[in-house]
Structures are given as structure tokens and as C-alpha cells.
Amino acid sequence: MPTLPLQVINLIADLTIFFFVGYYLLRFVKREKDLEEKEKLLKEKEGKIDTEYHLVVDNALTKERKIIEDATDQAESIISKTEFVSQESKEMVNRALRQMAFDIQKESYDAGRKFIGDYEIFLDKLSVTSLSGFQNITKEFGTDLERQIKEFRQTLLPSIEKEIEGYKIQRLKSLDKEINALVQKVSQKALNKSIPSEDHSNLVIESLEKAKKEGIFD
Amino acid sequence: MEDLDLSVFFKTNVEAIDFRTGLSNISEKIYSTDFDLEKALIAQFGIEKKDRFEMLLRNNNILPNSGPALKDFLGKLQEKISSLPVISLTLAFEPGERDLESIFDWFPLNINKQLLLDIKVDTDIIAGAYINYNGKYSDFSIKPIFDQICSE
Numbered sequence: 591m592p593t594l595p596l597q598v599i600n601l602i603a604d605l606t607i608f609f610f611v612g613y614y615l616l617r618f619v620k621r622e623k624d625l626e627e628k629e630k631l632l633k634e635k636e637g638k639i640d641t642e643y644h645l646v647v648d649n650a651l652t653k654e655r656k657i658i659e660d661a662t663d664q665a666e667s668i669i670s671k672t673e674f675v676s677q678e679s680k681e682m683v684n685r686a687l688r689q690m691a692f693d694i695q696k697e698s699y700d701a702g703r704k705f706i707g708d709y710e711i712f713l714d715k716l717s718v719t720s721l722s723g724f725q726n727i728t729k730e731f732g733t734d735l736e737r738q739i740k741e742f743r744q745t746l747l748p749s750i751e752k753e754i755e756g757y758k759i760q761r762l763k764s765l766d767k768e769i770n771a772l773v774q775k776v777s778q779k780a781l782n783k784s785i786p787s788e789d790h791s792n793l794v795i796e797s798l799e800k801a802k803k804e805g806i807f808d
Numbered sequence: 809m810e811d812l813d814l815s816v817f818f819k820t821n822v823e824a825i826d827f828r829t830g831l832s833n834i835s836e837k838i839y840s841t842d843f844d845l846e847k848a849l850i851a852q853f854g855i856e857k858k859d860r861f862e863m864l865l866r867n868n869n870i871l872p873n874s875g876p877a878l879k880d881f882l883g884k885l886q887e888k889i890s891s892l893p894v895i896s897l898t899l900a901f902e903p904g905e906r907d908l909e910s911i912f913d914w915f916p917l918n919i920n921k922q923l924l925l926d927i928k929v930d931t932d933i934i935a936g937a938y939i940n941y942n943g944k945y946s947d948f949s950i951k952p953i954f955d956q957i958c959s960e
Contacts, residue, residue, distance in 0.1 A: 774958050781954070782900055782931045790901040790935055791910060797937040797948030798914055806944045807919045 812868075812888060814922070816860050817853070819912040821894050821924045827853070828889045835882040838875050845872045896926040898938035900949065903927060 785793075801807065818824040830852035837843050849858035865872060870881045895915075903911065908925065915923045923941075930938075933949035 770958070774954075777958075778932060778934055778951070778954065781950070782934050785901075785935050787901060787904065787907065790899070791903065791907040793935045793950075794897070794899060794903075794907075794911060794937045795914060797939060798911070798918070800948050801939045801941075801946055802918060804946060806939060806941055806946055807921070 812864070812885070814885075814889065815912060815916075817857060818889075819908050819925055821926045824889050824892065824924050828886050831882050831886050831889075835879055835886075838879050838882075845878070892922060892924050893942065894926050895923045896928070896940040898928045898930050898933065898940075898949075900929075900931055900933045900935045900937075902929055 814827075818827045833852055834845070834848045837848060846858065846862075849861055853861065862872070865878075865881070868881065870877050872878065897911070901907075908927075912923075912925060915921055933951045934954055936949035936951075938949060939946045
């Protein structure tokens with residue numbers, strides 16, 4: 591059995607495997623060292639960036655405070671100026687209003703005086719013209735009224751009198767009828783009550799006698 | 809049976825109906841074990857009418873304890889009451905017992921008939937009566953005479 595070639599092949603294969611394993615171990619160690627160096631570099635960069643960041647933030651805060659302080663100063667200045675202006679304006683407006691009220695009062699007084707004067711003149715004129723007008727109207731009214739009364743007497747009055755007379759007759763007739771009916775009803779009741787029970791009974795027997803004679807019971 | 813005088817029991821149509829109903833009630837109980845005619849008559853008509861009814865039984869030779877005879881007699885009485893003619897009278901006054909009696913008694917005495925009275929009251933007729941019998945109607949009241957006098 592040829593074992594030697596196999597053993598040689600086996601040895602070569604083992605050697606190859608060891609070689610590869612060793613090679614990869616070396617590469618791994620080297621890569622790890624590279625990574626550690628990169629990490630160190632990154633940490634340095636990070637420290638630097640952090641320092642710069644704090645510097646920028648501090649600057650910004652300082653500037654911000656400065657801006658706020660400036661703005662506050664300006665606002666205070668504006669408010670104090672405004673108050674002054676407002677006070678001044680108020681006084682001006684009050685003065686103007688007082689002046690306006692005085693002017694209006696004066697104008698009203700003048701206008702009122704003028705109106706009263708005009709009205710007095712107008713009334714004087716009116717009383718003169720109205721009196722004569724009124725006299726004319728009264729005269730016309732009187733004439734018209736007389737004419738209407740005359741017409742009423744001539745045309746409407748006779749017909750109204752006739753109607754009233756008719757109504758009177760009708761009403762009297764109706765009353766007569768009602769009175770008669772009432773008298774009749776009362777008399778009936780009175781007569782009915784005035785007859786004694788015995789007489790009533792006798793009249794019923796009489797009625798039966800009459801009925802017998804008339805042949806009602808045949 | 810024809811000569812039975814029932815005027816002591818009723819005079820008007822309404823009374824006759826009540827009496828007939830009482831007879832019918834008694835007739836239904838005749839064969840009951842606890843039937844007592846005297847008690848039944850008192851219950852239906854009262855003591856006075858009970859005595860008169862017992863007299864009526866004696867006059868017609870009916871023994872109170874004879875069930876079939878009694879039942880037959882009660883039946884005949886009911887038939888007679890149903891066959892009695894009715895006269896309708898409108899009067900001008902409310903008649904009392906004596907007035908009703910005199911009117912009621914007039915019929916057997918004058919026309920040989922027993923009639924039941926159907927009384928109505930109308931004071932407007934003043935006096936007298938309206939009579940309505942067997943489809944015939946007559947006005948014997950004072951009202952037409954009074955109306956005539958008033959119209960004159």
C-alpha cells in the first residue's frame with residue numbers, strides 16, 4: 591500500500607492550513623491596531639470639536655444677553671416718550687373739546703334767538719291771515735250745514751220716520767203676540783191649579799163618558 | 809177564570825207587568841224543596857196582597873200545597889194579565905190612589921171590560937183627558953175650548 595505519497599500530501603495540506611491560519615491571525619492583529627489608532631484619532635477630534643462648540647455657545651449667549659439688554663433699554667425709552675406724548679395729547683384734546691362746547695353753545699344761543707324772532711313774526715302774520723280765513727270757513731260751514739239739514743228734512747227724514755213707524759207697528763204686534771202667549775200660558779197653569787183634584791177626576795170620568803158615547807170603546 | 813177580579817193587585821200597565829213578573833218568579837220555585845208559598849207571596853207582593861192572593865186561590869179552589877194545580881193557575885193568571893187591553897190616558901193632574909181607583913172601576917161598570925191604565929200627565933191640557941184606545945184617539949180636554957176663547 592503506497593502510504594508515503596499520502597502522508598506527504600497530508601503534511602503539505604496541514605502546512606497549508608497552518609500557513610493560512612497564521613496569515614489571518616497576523617492580519618487580524620494588524621487590523622485591530624489600525625482600529626485602535628483610528629479610535630484615538632477620533633477621540634482627539636471629538637475633544638477638539640467639543641471645545642469649539644462650547645466656545646461658540648458661550649459667544650452666542652453673550653451676544654444674546656447684549657441684544658436683550660439693548661432692546662430693554664430701547665423699550666423703556668419708547669414707553670417714557672409715549673407717556674409724555676399721551677399726556678400732552680390728552681391736554682390738547684381737552685382744550686379743543688372745551689373750545690368746541692363753547693362754540694356750539696354760542697351758536698345754539700344765536701340760532702335760538704333768531705328762531706324765536708322769526709317765529710314771533712310768523713305768528714303775528716298767521717294770526718292776521720287765519721282770523722279772516724277762519725271767519726270765511728265758519729261762514730261756509732254754516733251755510734253747508736244749513737243746506738244739509740234742509741236736505742235731510744226733505745229727503746231722509748220722511749223715509750226714516752216711515753221706517754220707524756213700521757218697526758214700531760211690527761214690534762207692537764210681536765209684543766202683543768208674546769203677551770197673549772204668556773197670558774194664555776199663565777192662565778192655563780192658573781186654571782189647571784185652581785181646579786180641585788176631585789173636579790179633575792170628575793172631568794176625566796166625564797171624558798170617558800163622552801168617549802163611550804162616541805163609540806171609542808166599541 | 810173569566811170573572812177573575814185582579815183590580816186589587818194592579819190598575820196600571822206598569823203595576824200589571826210587575827205583578828206578572830212576581831207570579832213568574834213564584835212559578836219557577838214551586839218545585840223547589842224549600843218552597844213556601846206564603847213566604848214567596850210576601851217576598852214578591854207584600855203582606856196585604858199575599859192575603860188577597862190566598863183568598864183568590866181559595867175562591868178558585870186551588871190548594872196551596874198542590875204544586876201542579878198552583879203552577880197551572882199561576883200560568884193562567886199570567887196569560888190573562890198579558891191579554892188585558894191597555895187604555896192610554898193623558899191627564900191634567902197627578903192622580904191619587906182614589907182617582908186611579910175610580911177611573912179603573914169605571915171600565916168594568918160601564919163597558920164591561922177590565923182595562924189597564926197607561927197614565928201620562930200634561931198640565932197644559934188644563935183639565936179633562938186625551939184618550940187613546942185601540943188605535944182611536946180623542947181629545948176631551950179643556951185646552952181646545954180655552955184656545956178658542958183666547959183667540960176670540
